[in-house]
Amino acid sequence: MIKTKIGIVGYGNLGRGVEKGIKLCADMELVGIFTRRDPKNIDSDSPVYNINEILEFKDKIDVLILCGGSANDIPEQAPILAKDFNTVDSFDNHKFIPQYYKKMDEIAKNNENVSVISSGWDPGLFSINRILSEAILPDGENYTFWGKGVSQGHSDAIRRIEGVKSAIQYTIPNQDMIDDIGSGKDVEYESHNAHKRDCYVVLEEGYDEDQIRESIVNMPEYFAGYETTVNFINQDEFDKNHRGMPHGGQVIRRGYTSDENLALYKFSLELGSNPEFTASVNIAYARACHRLALEKKYGAYTVIDIAPIYLSPKSDEEIRKMI
Amino acid sequence: MIKTKIGIVGYGNLGRGVEKGIKLCADMELVGIFTRRDPKNIDSDSPVYNINEILEFKDKIDVLILCGGSANDIPEQAPILAKDFNTVDSFDNHKFIPQYYKKMDEIAKNNENVSVISSGWDPGLFSINRILSEAILPDGENYTFWGKGVSQGHSDAIRRIEGVKSAIQYTIPNQDMIDDIGSGKDVEYESHNAHKRDCYVVLEEGYDEDQIRESIVNMPEYFAGYETTVNFINQDEFDKNHRGMPHGGQVIRRGYTSDENLALYKFSLELGSNPEFTASVNIAYARACHRLALEKKYGAYTVIDIAPIYLSPKSDEEIRKMI
Numbered sequence: 194m195i196k197t198k199i200g201i202v203g204y205g206n207l208g209r210g211v212e213k214g215i216k217l218c219a220d221m222e223l224v225g226i227f228t229r230r231d232p233k234n235i236d237s238d239s240p241v242y243n244i245n246e247i248l249e250f251k252d253k254i255d256v257l258i259l260c261g262g263s264a265n266d267i268p269e270q271a272p273i274l275a276k277d278f279n280t281v282d283s284f285d286n287h288k289f290i291p292q293y294y295k296k297m298d299e300i301a302k303n304n305e306n307v308s309v310i311s312s313g314w315d316p317g318l319f320s321i322n323r324i325l326s327e328a329i330l331p332d333g334e335n336y337t338f339w340g341k342g343v344s345q346g347h348s349d350a351i352r353r354i355e356g357v358k359s360a361i362q363y364t365i366p367n368q369d370m371i372d373d374i375g376s377g378k379d380v381e382y383e384s385h386n387a388h389k390r391d392c393y394v395v396l397e398e399g400y401d402e403d404q405i406r407e408s409i410v411n412m413p414e415y416f417a418g419y420e421t422t423v424n425f426i427n428q429d430e431f432d433k434n435h436r437g438m439p440h441g442g443q444v445i446r447r448g449y450t451s452d453e454n455l456a457l458y459k460f461s462l463e464l465g466s467n468p469e470f471t472a473s474v475n476i477a478y479a480r481a482c483h484r485l486a487l488e489k490k491y492g493a494y495t496v497i498d499i500a501p502i503y504l505s506p507k508s509d510e511e512i513r514k515m516i
Numbered sequence: 517m518i519k520t521k522i523g524i525v526g527y528g529n530l531g532r533g534v535e536k537g538i539k540l541c542a543d544m545e546l547v548g549i550f551t552r553r554d555p556k557n558i559d560s561d562s563p564v565y566n567i568n569e570i571l572e573f574k575d576k577i578d579v580l581i582l583c584g585g586s587a588n589d590i591p592e593q594a595p596i597l598a599k600d601f602n603t604v605d606s607f608d609n610h611k612f613i614p615q616y617y618k619k620m621d622e623i624a625k626n627n628e629n630v631s632v633i634s635s636g637w638d639p640g641l642f643s644i645n646r647i648l649s650e651a652i653l654p655d656g657e658n659y660t661f662w663g664k665g666v667s668q669g670h671s672d673a674i675r676r677i678e679g680v681k682s683a684i685q686y687t688i689p690n691q692d693m694i695d696d697i698g699s700g701k702d703v704e705y706e707s708h709n710a711h712k713r714d715c716y717v718v719l720e721e722g723y724d725e726d727q728i729r730e731s732i733v734n735m736p737e738y739f740a741g742y743e744t745t746v747n748f749i750n751q752d753e754f755d756k757n758h759r760g761m762p763h764g765g766q767v768i769r770r771g772y773t774s775d776e777n778l779a780l781y782k783f784s785l786e787l788g789s790n791p792e793f794t795a796s797v798n799i800a801y802a803r804a805c806h807r808l809a810l811e812k813k814y815g816a817y818t819v820i821d822i823a824p825i826y827l828s829p830k831s832d833e834e835i836r837k838m839i
Contacts, residue, residue: 213774217655291836311839318648320839321824325641327838328800328827329793332540375786441780450796451536454788457764461784463698465777470652473773477651495839497824501644504651513614515650516634516643516818 194220194506197483199476200254200278201226202244202270204235206438207283208260210472212239218476220506224254251277255486256479258282260472268293275300275308279486281479283313283471290316290495298493307486308493312478313471314462315339317496319444322460324497326446330456333448336374336382338366342440342467344390350415351392354408356400359428361435363391366442374447377455389420393435395428440467477504517543517829520806522799523577523601524549525567525593527558529761530606531583533795535562541799543829547577574600578809579802581605583795591616598623598631602809604802606636606794613639613818621816630809631816635801636794637785638662640819642767645783647820649769653779656771659697659705661689665763665790667713673738674715677731679723682751684758686714689765697770700778712743716758718751763790800827 199215201208204226215221225240232241242250247257257274259282261267267284274280275297284293290311301308311317315337323335340363347362367387373380392409396402406423410416426435443461450456464470478496481503485494505512522538524531527549538544548563555564565573570580580597582605584590590607597603598620607616613634624631634640638660646658667687674683690710696703715732719725729746733739749758766784773779787793801819804826808817828835 210773287839290839291833294836316839318652324828324835324838325800325824328803328824328829329641329796331829448796450533450787450789450792454792455786456788456793456796457784457786459782459784459786461780461782463778463780463782464773465779466773469773469777470779473652473771473779477648480651495836497835497839500823501648501651501820505647506651506654510614512647512820513617513818515647516610516613516639516820 195484195487196220196222197480198222198224198253198255199479200224200247200250200257201239201260202247202257202274203260203266204228204230204237204241205260205262206468207472207475209237210466210469211258211260211475212237213469214472214476218480218506220480221476224250227257247274248277254278255483256281258472258475258479260475271308271310272296272300275306276304277306279307279482281309281312281475281482283317283475284311285313285316287316294493294495302492305489305491307482307491309478309482309495309499310493311495312475314464314474315442317471317474318460318462319442321496322444322458323446326444326448326458326460330446330448330450330458333446333456336371336380336387336445336447337442338371338387338445339442340364340366340388340440342442342464343438347390347392347415350412351394351409354405356397356405357394358397359395359431359435361393361431363393365389365391371443371445374445375457377447385418390416390422392421392423393431394423394425395431396425437465438467440464440470480504480506518807518810519543519545520803521545521547521576521578522802523547523570523573523580524562524583525570525580525597526583526589527551527553527560527564528583528585529791530795530798532560533789533792534581534583534798535560536792537795537799541803541829543803544799547573550580570597571600577601578806579604581795581798581802583798594631594633595619595623598629599627600629602630602805604632604635604798604805606640606798607634608636608639610639617816617818625815628812628814630805630814632801632805632818632822633816634818635798637787637797638765640794640797641783641785642765644819645767645781646769649767649771649781649783653769653771653773653781656769656779659694659703659710659768659770660765661694661710661768662765663687663689663711663763665765665787666761670713670715670738673735674717674732677728679720679728680717681720682718682754682758684716684754686716688712688714694766694768697768698780700770708741713739713745715744715746716754717746717748718754719748760788761790763787763793803827803829 351360441463670685
């Protein structure tokens with residue numbers, strides 16, 4: 194069994210998920226967590242170092258898993274770290290993936306490293322299924338539904354409203370539309386009619402529920418145009434029932450294999466913890482990343498550039514028995 | 517766009533499915549159908565040739581899709597044809613895949629060809645999902661359910677009983693068990709309690725329903741141990757409602773990303789026509805086969821050895837925009 198030595202960069206929810214996930218993998222070893230904060234302030238049993246020390250670990254780490262955010266951290270850190278390390282990230286800004294790929298591919302090739310970008314579930318496993326299903330069923334249509342799950346972006350948007358103490362937003366897929374797709378009925382899929390939004394909000398004292406509700410449901414880009422429900426609750430109930438980070442979703446392709454015959458291809462996830470599952474996907478792609486580097490296949494890869502066999506810790510012979 | 521010139525070997529349900537599916541792919545061209553029968557007796561608008569003429573097409577065909585049966589046709593034909601052609605087959609005898617892979621890999625490498633073996637949905641897409649989900653969620657369990665769909669093997673077994681004129685068997689997955697898996701409950705998955713069997717039978721005149729029912733439900737290896745329902749119907753109803761070949765199924769992995777959090781990974785198919793969908797998968801892997809051959813990556817491949825990007829007719833740049 195090939196052992197893969199991992200470094201975690203960034204210790205938020207995703208970094209903690211990677212730390213937990215590595216413990217479930219006999220072929221993985223965590224060398225250390227690297228943070229911009231003072232290592233003394235990080236609550237973890239694993240070795241923790243300041244990010245400035247990372248180059249000292251160049252020969253002790255096989256793959257770095259980058260656990261920062263896609264808005265600022267990854268675009269800044271990944272191009273630098275890919276010069277000295279193999280990397281896996283979950284850069285999730287779909288629009289910028291092509292140009293990010295190009296940049297990382299050049300750096301990784303020039304420095305004889307492997308960088309797996311945009312791993313996770315969307316982008317990630319959902320991308321694989323969108324592309325595979327389209328290739329198999331060319332006469333058809335793809336539909337992606339998210340939820341039921343917590344959208345951090347929408348929760349943050351509510352929290353920015355004055356008077357809001359705590360808030361969480363659940364994205365709920367339109368089950369009627371999913372059923373219609375399955376039964377072959379025509380649907381008009383638009384993000385705003387394919388999903389609705391459920392909000393749970395705790396107010397500071399002295400603020401008016403109706404006024405805050407209006408601010409939420411009419412918020413452009415986030416809520417306007419969506420069926421939105423706002424539930425006001427107290428802090429105790431919030432802490433008791435709304436501290437988890439569940440998510441999930443489904444990719445459906447409805448295609449025709451001939452004029453008479455419908456084929457329904459469906460991939461779905463129901464996740465108790467979104468960051469822990471994303472971490473689990475990143476760990477599997479870290480395994481692939483290490484192997485590609487051992488085979489000197491340098492450059493950048495997205496999930497669709499990697500054969501499934503690279504993700505499994507089993508030997509080729511063992512895997513072929515599972516086919 | 518790379519054009520792929522296809523030859524079909526064998527013209528049963530699967531071969532007809534490939535013929536239909538190619539028409540949906542702008543990058544595919546059908547060169548001909550090759551059969552052991554007299555081409556004059558084949559009802560098709562496509563060019564049809566006797567299998568003995570196939571070597572004359574060595575330079576006119578990029579990939580042969582082998583559409584014979586796994587019991588006798590493929591084990592006999594594939595090793596011979598892989599000497600002169602790139603091939604795709606849907607060899608589905610799981611137990612023999614490792615040794616079949618080894619044999620085909622040697623032949624394909626020695627003759628500088630590419631052979632994709634055991635394409636389809638199970639083995640095939642289901643294998644990909646069993647292996648991917650296990651790699652991502654090491655602390656978990658895989659469950660495969662088949663149906664609702666027609667099992668040809670079980671239908672054939674009923675038809676071999678004296679007095680049976682027509683028969684079809686539908687495999688039905690145990691929805692209660694699927695729900696229990698989803699909700700985290702313990703289940704005792706065994707093929708015989710995870711599925712039940714629904715049979716529709718037309719009798720010859722003068723045969724006894726109760727006697728035939730007993731023969732079916734007690735048939736060892738096929739029905740004994742399963743919850744089996746036998747419905748006797750007349751030939752008109754059979755012809756009207758039971759001539760299709762629907763199938764489907766699902767691969768579920770239930771795993772834990774930490775002590776607290778469950779993750780449910782589910783891949784499912786609902787197919788109006790089993791052979792047409794299997795054909796559609798084979799066509800996508802024929803595209804991959806051709807590209808691997810153009811890259812001189814000779815040898816045998818299963819679906820898990822091929823990166824998803826090889827299956828799409830789109831350019832790498834177009835695909836990265838879909839991620």
